[in-house]
Amino acid sequence: xxxxxxxxxxxxxxxxxxxxxxxxxxxxxxxxxxxxxxxxxxxxxxxxxxxxxxxxxxxxxxxxxxxxxxxxxxxxxxxxxxxxxxxxxxxxxxxxxxxxxxxxxxxxxxxxxxxxxxxxxxxxxxxxxxxxxxxxxxxxxxxxxxxxxxxxxxxxxxxxxxxxxxxxxxxxxxxxxxxxxxxxxxxxxxxxxxxxxxxxxxxxxxxxxxxxxxxxxxxxxxxxxxxxxxxxxxxxxxxxxxxxxxxxxxxxxxxxxxxxxxxxxxxxxxxxxxxxxxxxxxxxxxxxxxxxxxxxxxxxxxxxxxxxxxxxxxxxxxxxxxxxxxxxxxxxxxxxxxxxxxxxxxxxxxxxxxxxxxxxxxxxxxxxxxxxxxxxxxxxxxxxxxxxxxxxxxxxxxxxxxxxxxxxxxxxxxxxxxxxxxxxxxxxxxxxxxxxxxxxxxxxxxxxxxxxxxxxxxxxxxxxxxxxxxxxxxxxxxxxxxxx
Numbered sequence: 001x002x003x004x005x006x007x008x009x010x011x012x013x014x015x016x017x018x019x020x021x022x023x024x025x026x027x028x029x030x031x032x033x034x035x036x037x038x039x040x041x042x043x044x045x046x047x048x049x050x051x052x053x054x055x056x057x058x059x060x061x062x063x064x065x066x067x068x069x070x071x072x073x074x075x076x077x078x079x080x081x082x083x084x085x086x087x088x089x090x091x092x093x094x095x096x097x098x099x100x101x102x103x104x105x106x107x108x109x110x111x112x113x114x115x116x117x118x119x120x121x122x123x124x125x126x127x128x129x130x131x132x133x134x135x136x137x138x139x140x141x142x143x144x145x146x147x148x149x150x151x152x153x154x155x156x157x158x159x160x161x162x163x164x165x166x167x168x169x170x171x172x173x174x175x176x177x178x179x180x181x182x183x184x185x186x187x188x189x190x191x192x193x194x195x196x197x198x199x200x201x202x203x204x205x206x207x208x209x210x211x212x213x214x215x216x217x218x219x220x221x222x223x224x225x226x227x228x229x230x231x232x233x234x235x236x237x238x239x240x241x242x243x244x245x246x247x248x249x250x251x252x253x254x255x256x257x258x259x260x261x262x263x264x265x266x267x268x269x270x271x272x273x274x275x276x277x278x279x280x281x282x283x284x285x286x287x288x289x290x291x292x293x294x295x296x297x298x299x300x301x302x303x304x305x306x307x308x309x310x311x312x313x314x315x316x317x318x319x320x321x322x323x324x325x326x327x328x329x330x331x332x333x334x335x336x337x338x339x340x341x342x343x344x345x346x347x348x349x350x351x352x353x354x355x356x357x358x359x360x361x362x363x364x365x366x367x368x369x370x371x372x373x374x375x376x377x378x379x380x381x382x383x384x385x386x387x388x389x390x391x392x393x394x395x396x397x398x399x400x401x402x403x404x405x406x407x408x409x410x411x412x413x414x415x416x417x418x419x420x421x422x423x424x425x426x427x428x429x430x431x432x433x434x435x436x437x438x439x440x441x442x443x444x445x446x447x448x449x450x451x452x453x454x455x456x457x458x459x460x461x462x463x464x465x466x467x468x469x470x471x472x473x474x475x476x477x478x479x480x481x482x483x484x
Contacts, residue, residue, distance in 0.1 A: 004073040006475035008354035009307035009414035010064040018110025029137040042067035060109045063417035063429040072430040082182040083127035087226040087245045128186040154215040158483040183224030190228035211272040219275035230258035232282035234336035253284040277305045303351035308414035312337035330367040347410045352478040354414020358421040363388045386439035412475040
């Protein structure tokens with residue numbers, strides 16, 4: 001049977017957990033997949049929802065609900081626990097909800113009740129615990145889909161993943177979930193937008209509690225959308241009503257508390273290290289973290305992780321205005337995306353670079369315009385959109401080939417599905433990955449034919465192997481090495 005893709009970053013619970021606040025009791029993961037507060041609730045986009053997404057970039061439909069993942073034949077999924085940040089919301093005006101409440105609900109597809117909860121609660125750490133518990137409620141509960149019995153299981157090692165794969169049959173299948181966290185605000189920081197609130201001992205204690213979970217997270221995205229008192233973040237929001245909320249701490253370095261947080265996370269006592277994902281970190285913070293890896297942790301072989309990212313086509317953080325590739329104008333040249341020198345660092349560390357399947361991140365406006373079709377045709381759309389993904393793969397490969405390294409083992413998929421993303425048109429949900437695969441193979445074949453002489457010997461592999469590596473082999477190797 002053809003292998004399905006492995007996703008390094010997605011949010012199966014974000015929408016159903018958000019919907020659960022509409023019901024009593026709240027925060028319940030319903031076994032009935034017909035309920036919107038069930039992680040199994042299947043809601044692929046209809047024609048109208050696809051048109052709304054094309055016009056307004058709103059993704060109200062589910063993309064990686066567990067039923068969609070089952071239909072896509074996914075066996076391994078890296079899921080992100082994300083305590084939704086309060087600073088997406090503005091203060092009330094004259095007792096009324098601000099327009100940002102409406103925008104956030106439209107963009108995230110949660111519920112007004114969840115928005116009210118986000119506004120009123122005072123603990124990101126409790127929200128994290130509730131999200132973890134939401135997954136636990138149906139852990140290993142059976143669900144019938146297309147006459148096949150499925151369960152999902154939270155895992156604590158790649159050994160458990162392999163055991164689940166071995167136990168799966170044609171009629172009974174297990175989807176292994178690898179837990180991660182998005183945003184170190186989850187440890188109880190950044191609750192107020194205008195002043196520090198973190199208590200150092202509370203933060204470090206919360207890290208220790210998470211390290212002792214039955215299903216310890218593999219990695220954590222240290223930064224996210226707003227200042228968290230741990231490190232600076234990169235600009236990620238351009239919605240006018242919310243953008244200003246990002247200004248505090250924007251593009252700043254790692255803080256004194258942040259250095260202690262990193263040290264506690266990377267402490268490998270009792271094999272309980274939690275790795276760090278550099279997505280969303282500011283460029284000063286990323287530079288400092290890389291320096292730490294070269295000095296304090298030089299003898300520990302810590303991989304650099306980008307769970308869901310894209311290249312920006314520029315040479316380095318220091319030489320941010322220099323471009324070395326003819327492809328550079330195809331990329332979004334923002335600094336939340338990654339520089340060529342960072343791709344080289346990731347590869348040298350035996351890290352992983354998950355491609356984010358978000359049109360706004362993965363391509364420039366020029367490239368997006370060029371990829372559009374105006375007469376509906378699924379094949380033409382997928383062929384055009386596959387180029388946006390292939391450009392990222394090719395650019396990373398050429399950086400590594402130029403440095404005489406094996407160039408096809410670093411890039412994987414980190415879709416960010418069911419996060420607040422604008423999906424690549426045609427890649428609406430996890431079920432559509434298989435649809436675009438042949439067009440990616442086609443791009444790889446064309447590239448190998450035209451650039452065979454430029455590749456060093458070890459990089460002359462088949463087009464199908466290149467795409468198999470991107471879709472699942474590279475992620476599988478990374479998990480086998482680091483998820484222990």
